[in-house]
């Protein structure tokens with residue numbers, strides 16, 4: 001019945017969605033989507049070094065990362081952000097947690113999903129999150145899982161750009177022009193006070209991807225003048241009526 005357009009981002013840690021698909025979140029909210037972000041963990045152990053060096057406790061680190069992520073989600077106008085608090089380094093997703101994620105997927109009924117690269121030898125939480133996203137997508141499609149609930153269709157899973165791209169076996173096949181929401185993405189990036197060393201890196205990356213957007217949308221023969229872009233790798237084939 002509902003014709004609502006929705007999307008679901010599955011982020012291993014509290015900050016990942018900001019660097020990697022903050023523009024996609026803000027842009028799709030502008031396009032009328034309701035984008036839900038799920039943070040499987042706060043990244044409390046592995047991605048919060050600055051807070052640990054300051055002597056914070058585990059609970060303080062988690063609270064600080066949660067606040068940063070909530071502020072970033074608000075800067076991106078995200079519809080909803082959920083925290084599953086499953087722990088990081090290692091991310092440990094048991095059967096109950098998978099079922100909880102399936103519930104979210106079925107409730108959201110995303111038109112598309114986003115998660116990490118399939119391979120990340122520096123951060124097994126990241127590739128673990130993608131494996132869980134694929135597994136839970138599959139369960140959510142099963143008519144025999146909680147019969148009576150609305151089953152999931154076939155949302156694309158877009159893999160967002162990892163850090164140290166070339167090491168990850170990640171190859172983009174989609175570039176998204178995020179120029180019109182760049183200010184929102186930069187504001188969200190600046191919510192990540194514990195990771196200031198990444199702010200300019202991800203600004204530069206968006207500018208470089210915009211160059212690739214221009215090149216692939218026509219280049220010197222009339223490419224779109226994108227200033228900022230994000231790259232994604234899609235997992236599943238598209239079904240089309242025209243090429």
Ligand SMILES: [Zn+2]
Pocket residue numbers: 012013016043047123126
């Ligand atoms: Zn992470």
